Amino acid sequence: MQELRDRIAREGQNLGRGILKVDSFINHQVDPNLVLAVGRELAQRFAGRGVSKVLTAEISGIAPALTTALALNVPVLYARKTKPITMPENAYRASAPSHTKGHFVELMISPEFLQAHERVLIVDDFLASGQTISALALLVQQSGATLVGIGAVIEKTFEGGRASLLSQFNVPVESLVAVTDMSDGRIIFGD
Amino acid sequence: MQELRDRIAREGQNLGRGILKVDSFINHQVDPNLVLAVGRELAQRFAGRGVSKVLTAEISGIAPALTTALALNVPVLYARKTKPITMPENAYRASAPSHTKGHFVELMISPEFLQAHERVLIVDDFLASGQTISALALLVQQSGATLVGIGAVIEKTFEGGRASLLSQFNVPVESLVAVTDMSDGRIIFGD
Numbered sequence: 001m002q003e004l005r006d007r008i009a010r011e012g013q014n015l016g017r018g019i020l021k022v023d024s025f026i027n028h029q030v031d032p033n034l035v036l037a038v039g040r041e042l043a044q045r046f047a048g049r050g051v052s053k054v055l056t057a058e059i060s061g062i063a064p065a066l067t068t069a070l071a072l073n074v075p076v077l078y079a080r081k082t083k084p085i086t087m088p089e090n091a092y093r094a095s096a097p098s099h100t101k102g103h104f105v106e107l108m109i110s111p112e113f114l115q116a117h118e119r120v121l122i123v124d125d126f127l128a129s130g131q132t133i134s135a136l137a138l139l140v141q142q143s144g145a146t147l148v149g150i151g152a153v154i155e156k157t158f159e160g161g162r163a164s165l166l167s168q169f170n171v172p173v174e175s176l177v178a179v180t181d182m183s184d185g186r187i188i189f190g191d
Numbered sequence: 192m193q194e195l196r197d198r199i200a201r202e203g204q205n206l207g208r209g210i211l212k213v214d215s216f217i218n219h220q221v222d223p224n225l226v227l228a229v230g231r232e233l234a235q236r237f238a239g240r241g242v243s244k245v246l247t248a249e250i251s252g253i254a255p256a257l258t259t260a261l262a263l264n265v266p267v268l269y270a271r272k273t274k275p276i277t278m279p280e281n282a283y284r285a286s287a288p289s290h291t292k293g294h295f296v297e298l299m300i301s302p303e304f305l306q307a308h309e310r311v312l313i314v315d316d317f318l319a320s321g322q323t324i325s326a327l328a329l330l331v332q333q334s335g336a337t338l339v340g341i342g343a344v345i346e347k348t349f350e351g352g353r354a355s356l357l358s359q360f361n362v363p364v365e366s367l368v369a370v371t372d373m374s375d376g377r378i379i380f381g382d
Contacts, residue, residue, distance in 0.1 A: 021277040028278070029268045029304040032261035059249045059269075066254050070223035077220045078250075086212040087219070113220045 001176040039067025065123040079107040092142040096135035116144035127152035130161025192367040230258025233342040256314040270298040283333040287326035307335035318343035321352025
């Protein structure tokens with residue numbers, strides 16, 4: 001997706017240790033028109049898969065998952081990392097390491113909103129090691145719903161998440177921009 | 192906003208102690224078409240105020256703030272509650288009690304994304320006691336930007352937040368649905 005790639009090239013910052021800062025348009029501050037285009041593109045990649053619900057993880061997955069859900073005309077569900085008092089005790093739970101916060105987080109969803117008949121598309125802002133997305137997919141498995149695809153806005157191919165997800169879950173994995181190398185302060189894009 | 196009011200009447204749950212559960216369409220699960228309509232309505236209420244940025248707090252403010260920003264064609268910024276490693280040390284900070292989590296949270300924004308020339312509209316899912324929104328407004332003040340309005344999707348008028356905000360900040364406060372009474376398990380709407 002050229003528009004996104006250009007934006008990363010212009011505003012993305014390589015903070016070292018594989019950390020790509022995109023706080024000016026994806027995380028923290030969000031460009032709503034860009035994220036609308038991102039959602040349309042992700043929706044198009046999974047058209048025909050019969051998606052009935054988009055699933056993401058709070059916090060930074062919410063914006064692209066919402067616009068994907070809008071384009072697919074289905075609800076979006078975001079897994080919580082802190083249990084709100086409105087969530088029942090029988091929540092589905094899975095844990096994942098937090099790349100940018102330095103500890104493990106637990107992802108929780110309420111069984112009310114993910115049922116066995118659903119066909120679920122997982123959307124997140126980054127596909128890096130794949131561990132957050134893997135935890136989301138485990139929540140889908142707990143619910144008995146069917147995972148039909150995984151979409152990410154930005155993939156860091158050098159972290160190996162795609163291979164890990166493909167080995168665990170037999171679904172298509174799509175990303176809109178691939179960053180293949182961040183060594184030596186660079187941001188190198190794939191095809 | 193009739194569509195929203197109808198949805199609350201149909202799916203909202205009064206959990207007691209003033210807690211209104213709207214997890215099936217606003218928090219946790221989000222109806223993207225409803226939240227798109229919410230954003231358009233909030234944008235219309237503040238048309239002509241010269242809004243250059245929408246500000247909200249993670250997590251559940253993100254969806255309505257994004258759609259409001261989309262309708263106003265401006266960026267949206269969400270204050271973080273946990274400092275990501277991508278955020279500089281000189282973040283603006285303000286604290287607010289968390290109604291649904293039972294402790295205080297700190298809201299943080301990066302000075303990079305809120306500058307003195309900005310005209311800021313605060314959008315959040317709920318206006319209850321007003322303390323989260325007040326903390327957001329304090330962040331705007333720290334930045335030197337101009338607060339031009341406060342918009343909430345659902346107002347719980349019996350918590351007094353509107354009066355508190357109006358006494359602190361001289362800006363219009365708008366909500367799309369007012370819930371005036373939640374005693375005895377009821378959900379009573381205002382005009």
